[in-house]
Amino acid sequence: MRVKVLGSAAGGGFPQWNCNCPNCSGLRQGKVKAGPRTQTQIIFSPDSKVWFLLCASPDLRQQVIGVHELSPPDQASSPTPIGGVFLPSADVDSVMGLLHLREFESFFVFSTRGVQCVLQKDNRIFRVLDRGNPPVKWQILLAKGRLGCHLSEDSSGPADFICTTVPLGGCYPDYVSEETLRAVPPEDASVGFVMEQGEKRLFFAPSLSGSSAMWKPAVESANATFIDGTFWSDDELMRTGRSKKTAREIGHLPLSGAGGLLEQFPLKAKGRKILLHINNTYPILDEKSAEHRAVLDAGFEIAYDGMEFEL
Numbered sequence: 001m002r003v004k005v006l007g008s009a010a011g012g013g014f015p016q017w018n019c020n021c022p023n024c025s026g027l028r029q030g031k032v033k034a035g036p037r038t039q040t041q042i043i044f045s046p047d048s049k050v051w052f053l054l055c056a057s058p059d060l061r062q063q064v065i066g067v068h069e070l071s072p073p074d075q076a077s078s079p080t081p082i083g084g085v086f087l088p089s090a091d092v093d094s095v096m097g098l099l100h101l102r103e104f105e106s107f108f109v110f111s112t113r114g115v116q117c118v119l120q121k122d123n124r125i126f127r128v129l130d131r132g133n134p135p136v137k138w139q140i141l142l143a144k145g146r147l148g149c150h151l152s153e154d155s156s157g158p159a160d161f162i163c164t165t166v167p168l169g170g171c172y173p174d175y176v177s178e179e180t181l182r183a184v185p186p187e188d189a190s191v192g193f194v195m196e197q198g199e200k201r202l203f204f205a206p207s208l209s210g211s212s213a214m215w216k217p218a219v220e221s222a223n224a225t226f227i228d229g230t231f232w233s234d235d236e237l238m239r240t241g242r243s244k245k246t247a248r249e250i251g252h253l254p255l256s257g258a259g260g261l262l263e264q265f266p267l268k269a270k271g272r273k274i275l276l277h278i279n280n281t282y283p284i285l286d287e288k289s290a291e292h293r294a295v296l297d298a299g300f301e302i303a304y305d306g307m308e309f310e311l
Helices: 022-029 060-065 092-101 113-121 124-131 178-183 215-221 290-297
Strands: 002-007 041-045 051-054 082-086 108-112 137-141 145-149 161-167 191-197 200-205 224-228 272-276 308-310
Touching: 002 060, 060 092, 082 092, 092 113, 092 124, 108 113, 113 124, 113 137, 113 178, 137 145, 161 215, 191 215, 200 215, 215 224
Parallel strands: 051 082, 082 108, 108 137, 200 224, 224 272
Antiparallel strands: 002 041, 002 308, 041 051, 145 161, 161 191, 191 200
16 A cells, blocks of 8 residues: 655644744744645545545645646546545545535535535535536445455455545534534544555544543554644644634644553554654654654654655
């Protein structure tokens, strides 16, 4: 299984266009040792030919045209290398990129029923995905379930890879109407994915609310884990003046502090552990910071645009 990080930042990217925090201003002025990042986007392939997207980033068009593996085939009759998109939530960071894929192309969109309901019924703009012939195919995922995925139309043989969904807690985005919220299952709001091919497992959980511990067994069995690295501290946005809410109130478990990710991360986990969805205010972006060193000393890696590896 090949894995590539096309984007590693939280919403707004790094630097964020309207932010003058020490990180953003320092990067613009060349005073902070850090690299720019686009918004979170992962791709993986079980055969190096067909690729699947984890999230649909707002920066997706820019990210796709920068990766030769996702380029259109030389023969017009050949299918696009993009086989489908797995949506962990209905957050803007996770779904806006679907609109970049609206150009009369058919592919699969995998999501929980709740996320599908939000996008198809609550937001008419996503109906542009139905203009293809055939239109985009929506595949329902259970909040806690397993789905065998095939790269060909013949599904009689063994699955090429298996997707296991893991409920992560959390809430639907603020833009979802009250009527829709009453109709959709709460557990469908945010899920993580275990992508399994043979003995190899990739776990993807870009948003941990801290309200559920169901992600821990998935981490323990994964060869590589991409996990929520949005904030260092619970009051990070409050201290920088970017918000009046804590990290947990926004839906992200901070890395440090009592009950933070560093404290909760399973000691039994033997695979690579990679922080993803990194907010522009996060001090670990500064490669000379004490926080950056503390993360590395704890055995974590910090995702960056262009990171890639094979399981």
